[in-house]
Amino acid sequence: MASETEKTRALLQSCSPQSLMCSLGLGVFCLVVDRLLQFPVIQQSDWLRALSDNAVHCVIGMWSWAIVTGIKKKTDFGEVLFAGFLASVIDIDHFFLAGSLSLKAALTLPRRPFLHCSTVIPVVALTLKLAMHLLKLKDSWCFLPWMLCIAWSSHHIRDGIRHGLWLCPFGKTSPLPFWLYVIVTASLPHVCSVVMHLTGARQIMSSKHGVLIDV
Ligand SMILES: [Zn+2]
Numbered sequence: 001m002a003s004e005t006e007k008t009r010a011l012l013q014s015c016s017p018q019s020l021m022c023s024l025g026l027g028v029f030c031l032v033v034d035r036l037l038q039f040p041v042i043q044q045s046d047w048l049r050a051l052s053d054n055a056v057h058c059v060i061g062m063w064s065w066a067i068v069t070g071i072k073k074k075t076d077f078g079e080v081l082f083a084g085f086l087a088s089v090i091d092i093d094h095f096f097l098a099g100s101l102s103l104k105a106a107l108t109l110p111r112r113p114f115l116h117c118s119t120v121i122p123v124v125a126l127t128l129k130l131a132m133h134l135l136k137l138k139d140s141w142c143f144l145p146w147m148l149c150i151a152w153s154s155h156h157i158r159d160g161i162r163h164g165l166w167l168c169p170f171g172k173t174s175p176l177p178f179w180l181y182v183i184v185t186a187s188l189p190h191v192c193s194v195v196m197h198l199t200g201a202r203q204i205m206s207s208k209h210g211v212l213i214d215v
Helices: 004-014 017-036 046-069 077-089 092-098 103-107 120-134 143-163 178-199 201-209
Strands: none
Touching (some): 046 143, 092 103
16 A cells, blocks of 8 residues: 555646646647537548547547556556547447447437446446456456546547436436536546545556656
8 A cells, every 4th residue: 555655746746747738738639629520521421420530539538548547657558548449439339229230320319329328437337346346356457447437438528519418317418518528528537546546546556557656
């Protein structure tokens, strides 16, 4: 278990100028890329629109996790890629709900598919945490529920600018303002880091990655 001094150092590192610059970069990326995706050349093609939209979810997931793990040092690039995969793979539920591999069917659903319900995120994350505890995987895989939270939250928040957040069974919000999406996405990795500190998960991850406790 890390000492209080180590925890304080690690907390400071997660809010270091480099880390904040990376978050600022993430915010600028969101600001620019979602404007670029509005270009007619992309909007006029269903496939191009779907693929580029999904690729942006992937990049935001990767970027967010790279900030959480500390991109200056020994970031495990495999983990970063996996975070991107998690952030983009949930769109597969469009095809499940459509019961078809047709993109047109997947884009014209009568309701939102289940992985786009935001209350599913804490349920799946807590179930994963419990499963890993029971399987005694909690040290080596302790990052997984956090990665899932940040990857899926970033996806839901970005989808929220068009559809709002769906908080089943309580209903859904209005579409999120674009500025709110940018701010929340850019600050999400830091919020995640701080909560991980408070729960002790970050200290376990730090010893695994060899990062953050050596300012
Ligand atoms: Zn989506």
